Amino acid sequence: MALRDEVRERGGGRCECTMKTCCHHRGRCNAILRGEWQMHRRSAGGPYTYTLGNVIAMCQTCHRNTRTYGRGYWHLELPNTYKASRCQ
Ligand SMILES: [Zn+2]
Numbered sequence: 001m002a003l004r005d006e007v008r009e010r011g012g013g014r015c016e017c018t019m020k021t022c023c024h025h026r027g028r029c030n031a032i033l034r035g036e037w038q039m040h041r042r043s044a045g046g047p048y049t050y051t052l053g054n055v056i057a058m059c060q061t062c063h064r065n066t067r068t069y070g071r072g073y074w075h076l077e078l079p080n081t082y083k084a085s086r087c088q
């Protein structure tokens with residue numbers, strides 16, 4: 001099974017984000033993952049491999065709120081004009 005599928009299965013098909021910087025959820029996000037969801041590395045400073053233990057499933061909305069959004073190599077195709085919508 002691909003890691004991406006394992007991560008989604010672990011999360012019950014839902015976003016595993018628990019960041020406090022997200023406005024749209026308290027506690028866990030639980031948004032249903034479909035379309036362009038992301039695997040987010042827990043630690044920005046490596047190891048740079050993706051394993052089930054160091055990634056969480058994230059919906060697009062949450063992923064845009066991460067510190068590393070737009071800097072990781074896997075988002076290079078995204079426009080760099082994006083501004084994160086943080087809570088006020
Ligand atoms: Zn989310």
Ligand SMILES: [Zn+2]
Pocket residue numbers: 017018019022025029061062063065
């Ligand atoms: Zn979130």
